Amino acid sequence: MAIDMNVFRGFAEQIKMLPQMARPTDCPDNERVKHAKAIFSTKIDASNATQLESCVHCGLCAEACQFYIQTEDPELTPIHKLDLLKRYYRREKAPLRWLHRLIEPDITEADLEATQHLVYESCTECGRCGLVCPMGIDIAAMVHVTREGLAHAGLIPAGLRAVEQEQGSRGTVFGVGPDQLRQAADELRAKGHEVPIDKDKADVLVLTSTIDVLLFKDALEATVKVMNHLGLDWTIHSCAFEGANFGLLSGYSEVQKSASERITSQAIALGARMVIVPECGHAYPALRWAGANAHGAPLPFEVMALSEFLGREVMAGRLQLNPIGADKHVTYHDPCKIGRHGGVFDEPRAVLQALGVDMREMPSNRTANFCCGGGAGLFVMEKAEPMRNAAFDLKRQQVEATGAGSVVTACGSCRINLMAGADRTHWGTRIESLVELVGDNLK
Ligand code: SF4
Numbered sequence: 178m179a180i181d182m183n184v185f186r187g188f189a190e191q192i193k194m195l196p197q198m199a200r201p202t203d204c205p206d207n208e209r210v211k212h213a214k215a216i217f218s219t220k221i222d223a224s225n226a227t228q229l230e231s232c233v234h235c236g237l238c239a240e241a242c243q244f245y246i247q248t249e250d251p252e253l254t255p256i257h258k259l260d261l262l263k264r265y266y267r268r269e270k271a272p273l274r275w276l277h278r279l280i281e282p283d284i285t286e287a288d289l290e291a292t293q294h295l296v297y298e299s300c301t302e303c304g305r306c307g308l309v310c311p312m313g314i315d316i317a318a319m320v321h322v323t324r325e326g327l328a329h330a331g332l333i334p335a336g337l338r339a340v341e342q343e344q345g346s347r348g349t350v351f352g353v354g355p356d357q358l359r360q361a362a363d364e365l366r367a368k369g370h371e372v373p374i375d376k377d378k379a380d381v382l383v384l385t386s387t388i389d390v391l392l393f394k395d396a397l398e399a400t401v402k403v404m405n406h407l408g409l410d411w412t413i414h415s416c417a418f419e420g421a422n423f424g425l426l427s428g429y430s431e432v433q434k435s436a437s438e439r440i441t442s443q444a445i446a447l448g449a450r451m452v453i454v455p456e457c458g459h460a461y462p463a464l465r466w467a468g469a470n471a472h473g474a475p476l477p478f479e480v481m482a483l484s485e486f487l488g489r490e491v492m493a494g495r496l497q498l499n500p501i502g503a504d505k506h507v508t509y510h511d512p513c514k515i516g517r518h519g520g521v522f523d524e525p526r527a528v529l530q531a532l533g534v535d536m537r538e539m540p541s542n543r544t545a546n547f548c549c550g551g552g553a554g555l556f557v558m559e560k561a562e563p564m565r566n567a568a569f570d571l572k573r574q575q576v577e578a579t580g581a582g583s584v585v586t587a588c589g590s591c592r593i594n595l596m597a598g599a600d601r602t603h604w605g606t607r608i609e610s611l612v613e614l615v616g617d618n619l620k
Pocket residue numbers: 241242243244254255258299300301302303304305306307316317320
């Protein structure tokens with residue numbers, strides 16, 4: 178099912194309105210530095226301190242970052258994005274902190290504000306830089322620590338803050354709550370699909386995301402078709418259907434924890450043995466790792482990204498697909514959080530192989546894949562548009578090098594960024610969802 182571009186453009190316009198919806202934070206101006214420092218103090222443990230000490234200034238991380246590659250702006254060198262955190266560490270925690278206090282100025286609110294651009298609008302926490310660092314420095318993880326400090330100082334970019342505040346206060350995202358979910362379910366029932374909602378007990382809890390309810394309805398419909406086709410005992414729950422976690426994206430840990438705990442407690446109440454995360458890149462680590470940490474104990478259920486689940490079912494022979502044919506030439510875009518961070522590479526490719534398409538890898542693929550540019554919330558940040566466009570242009574070159582007529586992915590944010598780029602540049606390559614291809618070709 179092709180996406181209606183008018184609906185897509187309307188959604189893109191709504192995103193531009195988000196900054197106007199953000200409420201002021203409750204962090205007083207004169208306390209911002211104090212709040213940021215309190216977070217840095219908690220988060221810089223021995224492991225992070227070692228990483229902040231380890232850089233040998235080789236410059237390899239710059240050549241790995243899509244934003245540096247596209248702009249050649251030395252400000253966007255990945256390790257430079259940690260300067261604020263490093264300054265805090267040297268002055269407050271390093272063995273020679275007394276010396277650093279003599280030669281380095283203390284952090285100011287102006288420093289915090291300047292860092293917003295580096296860690297929010299110019300980093301998708303894609304992890305490609307950490308992959309090449311000879312010292313094993315996990316720059317993305319410490320960019321996230323910096324985001325957490327800024328978030329608790331009330332300095333989240335306004336568009337992202339608006340969505341984080343909505344998820345924190347009302348439990349919804351983009352205005353999509355239980356009523357909108359039920360309406361989407363009714364639309365699917367009218368098309369003849371069974372959509373179990375709010376069962377008391379179920380083996381499998383299926384999450385969706387606001388983007389799928391509003392925009393990528395094809396992905397939601399295909400997910401429902403697959404679950405029913407496999408004959409699973411499954412449900413979507415109106416109290417815990419949203420996979421997206423804008424607390425994680427913003428760095429605001431209270432919202433992050435409440436969003437993941439909402440899912441965890443519902444899955445436990447259902448007695449679920451598995452939770453399936455929809456085509457949403459960051460929703461996967463938000464539940465699988467960060468959610469487990471927030472819960473404080475191992476999760477008593479398996480967490481699977483939808484693409485991972487589909488691949489596993491195909492490889493086990495339980496999910497059989499009608500081949501589309503080798504005259505469909507596709508390439509696969511690995512969502513960073515599911516691929517590089519989550520290790521899900523073989524499963525989506527097994528699905529594409531079962532569909533019999535002509536699969537062509539991009540020059541950088543699997544662990545080396547470039548981010549679409551919209552991850553980690555950049556797709557709702559108004560000032561990140563130049564960065565998103567720069568990353569898209571690199572991705573477009575990579576897709577075109579394959580000669581494929583279609584780029585398939587398994588993340589709604591990637592899909593939005595690729596579609597926005599295609600719309601901006603009048604690019605004719607199809608942008609498709611993996612689960613949609615599966616739903617359309619069930620045997
Ligand atoms: S995590 Fe990705 S976007 Fe961020 S600095 Fe590293 S390579 Fe660049």
